[in-house]
Amino acid sequence: MRLEDVWLRYHRRGPWVLRGAEVRFGPGEVAVVLGRNGVGKSTLLQLAAGVLRPTRGRVVDRPAAVGWVPERFPADQPFTVGGYLTGMGRLAGLSGPAVDRAVRHWVDRLGLARFHGVRLPELSKGTAQKVGLAQAMLRPPGLLVLDEPWEGLDAAARELVPELIGEVLAGGGAALVSDHRGETVRLPGASRWTVADGTVTAQAPTESAGIAVVELAVPAAGVADAVARLRAAGHHVLRVRDHVAPPPATRPAEAGPPPVARPDPGPPAVAGTDPDAAPVAGAAIPASPAPAGLDAGVPARPGPPAEAAR
Amino acid sequence: MTALVRLRLAGFLRTGRALAPVLAGLLALGVLYGGGRARPAEAYGVSAVVLFPVLAWQTKILLDVEPDVQRRLARVVVGPVRERAAGLLAAAVAGLGTVAVALVFPWLVGGVTGETGPGDRSVAAGVALGLWAHLLALPAAVALGALASRAITRSAGYGVAVLSVGAVGALVLGLSDSVLPWLAPPVMPTARALTGDLTASAALLLSAWALVWVVVALAGYAWGRRTRA
Structure with missing residues (x-):
């Protein structure tokens, strides 16, 4: 039209x-x-x-x-x-x-x-x-x-x-x-x-103009290390905050636009057993369809993978 | 379009906003028939006059009870022409209900007499003429109510102004020595015609007058709604 x-x-x-x-x-x-x-x-x-x-x-x-x-x-x-x-x-x-x-x-x-x-x-x-x-x-x-x-x-x-x-x-x-x-x-x-x-x-739509925000949960003890590794991988860490409550699980299998953190065979930074004790780091990654995997060794937790931001 | 007519009638009846015009109509009829017995045709002619503002007000309420955004949703789904037509049709159906009550009411309270003297119209003819008088008033009242609706006037003040000017104008301009009787729908002339002998040509003239008035008023409504969603 x-x-x-x-x-x-x-x-x-x-x-x-x-x-x-x-x-x-x-x-x-x-x-x-x-x-x-x-x-x-x-x-x-x-x-x-x-x-x-x-x-x-x-x-x-x-x-x-x-x-x-x-x-x-x-x-x-x-x-x-x-x-x-x-x-x-x-x-x-x-x-x-x-x-x-x-x-x-x-x-x-x-x-x-x-x-x-x-x-x-x-x-x-x-x-x-x-x-x-x-x-x-x-x-x-x-x-x-x-x-x-x-x-x-x-x-x-x-x-x-x-x-x-x-x-x-x-x-x-x-x-x-x-x-x-x-x-x-x-x-x-x-x-x-x-x-x-x-x-x-x-x-017209552009391939890599967007930025997505990924929220990760990491054990309190490993925050500094995780942030350092994310920065080293070229990601922009926006802030680190206390983890208040686990967000409601939405659609873990979401094949949404922003690639989420991939599990890494390396030493896990998150035990995943006690998420309430984990601080949360927000990292900005390009929202391009090309995989821009996080090398921080942070396994993706089911949950809303991306809180959007432009 | 039938679906939209039904949706709007349901919205009108369920809100309780329908109650005010119904009560006003019953009150007006009660006053009208409280005085004594009249012959059906004459009584119905006056009944159509007093119901004219009530029917117009009822139409305005029916059209205004739907939120503006819902009216626009209906417009997107069925298109602008059908959306307008469905509103008018719903108002006409509701108006027919009121007219039916007005035709039955005087028989319940003994406001009309069934006795006929020599030279009088038969009761059936009187009722038929009464129905005709109401059916002349109803479309004109619907058109006036539509012109006073919020979709056109956009504010409560203007809406009430259009409604009252229209209703009073129909009475004043309809007086027997009016200089501009054609500006108003022929509710008053119809009532006068029903008190005496009504010739076929006079009936035809009154019907054509009412029709032309309604067509002009509805054209104004359609034109106004072009830019007012």
């Missing part, structure tokens, strides 16, 4: 939010929209999704099935989670049994099963955000538009967002994501659209 010379302002005499935005992207592509607060990221996404109509210019070749996840899910509605999703499924043109199947699938997938009968206004922000994700996925979208999808989500659900995007892309769809917190390091291969002063600058 293409945005051709798109101008937009919200009121007749209001300021132009977008001035001559010109972008294109096709099936199987994902783009990340970056920019400061209030610069027009959401506006651009809503134009792409078909929520807003350009004041001038046009949007062409938008796929028929669009899934839009708004920045804040409108939870002030008198429906239960199940009832709402069923209603939205019917809206999307799914028929009786297909709606039930789709709702059950996405409710289970996003961990909403416990909330099936809960009314929308009673949900926490993160859970409501998951309902927002679910409604966009009920009908396989040809274009998935996500406005700050990581906002309010727990660690497990944050990992799910790139997975959903991957599925949409694999199905021949495209995805457009806005982000101001650097979570998009989870989306390698995404082109970057920077919004500033009403214009959009598209930048």
Whole structure:
């Protein structure tokens, strides 16, 4: 689809939010929209999704099935989670049994099963955000538009967002994501659209531009040694802190973008039996697909391998 | 589109916001029929006049009860044209419910008489004319309510202003010596026509007038919603 010379302002005499935005992207592509607060990221996404109509210019070749996840899910509605999703499924043109199947699938997938009968206004922000994700996925979208999808989500659900995007892309769809917190390091291969002063600058995906942060647990006694070895291997150690509580295990088998530490046959630096006693070192490594293994001899512990940072 | 109509009606009925216009409608009908017995056609003509603002208000509430972002979600899923049409259709269905109550109500409280003298209309003809009068008022009320909805007016103050100016305007401009009767939907002229003999050509003229007014008002709504998601 293409945005051709798109101008937009919200009121007749209001300021132009977008001035001559010109972008294109096709099936199987994902783009990340970056920019400061209030610069027009959401506006651009809503134009792409078909929520807003350009004041001038046009949007062409938008796929028929669009899934839009708004920045804040409108939870002030008198429906239960199940009832709402069923209603939205019917809206999307799914028929009786297909709606039930789709709702059950996405409710289970996003961990909403416990909330099936809960009314929308009673949900926490993160859970409501998951309902927002679910409604966009009920009908396989040809274009998935996500406005700050990581906002309010727990660690497990944050990992799910790139997975959903991957599925949409694999199905021949495209995805457009806005982000101001650097979570998009989870989306390698995404082109970057920077919004500033009403214009959009598209930048093709680069192989090694990103930086990922890996958190490691090492025994307190071996901290100095581990840090020294990480530095010697060319990694940037950001900080060393006490280990408070083990983070919830998410998806240990994640084949995510940043290569995590590989087990090393050398002397183990972590016993792994008493993780609570271990300080944690954060090391920054390039997020390039090329293996940039850590030679510090620190075995990877199951857990979120990467706390993202740009 | 049926799915969206059902979703919006469910949202309207479940919030309890539907209660206020229903109570106002019943109150107005109670006052109207409290005075004594009238012949059906005349009574229904006045009933359509007093229900006009109630139906418009009910439409505004039905359209406003849905959060703005949810309205935009519906627009993304079904497209802008169907999203608008479904809102109007849901309001019309809800309005038909109110009209049904208004048609039955006077028989329950003894506000109309079934006795017919020589030269009077039959009861069936009176009820049929009453239904016609209400069906002329309903689309105009839905159009006025839609023009007053938050999607168009964007603020509560403007919304109330549009609604009251429209409702009062329909009454004032509909008075028998009005200089600009065509600016308002023909609810008052219809009520007047029902007190006497109604010729077929007058009925046709009133129907066409109501139709044109509704088409113009809905065109305004569609035009306004073009840039207001």
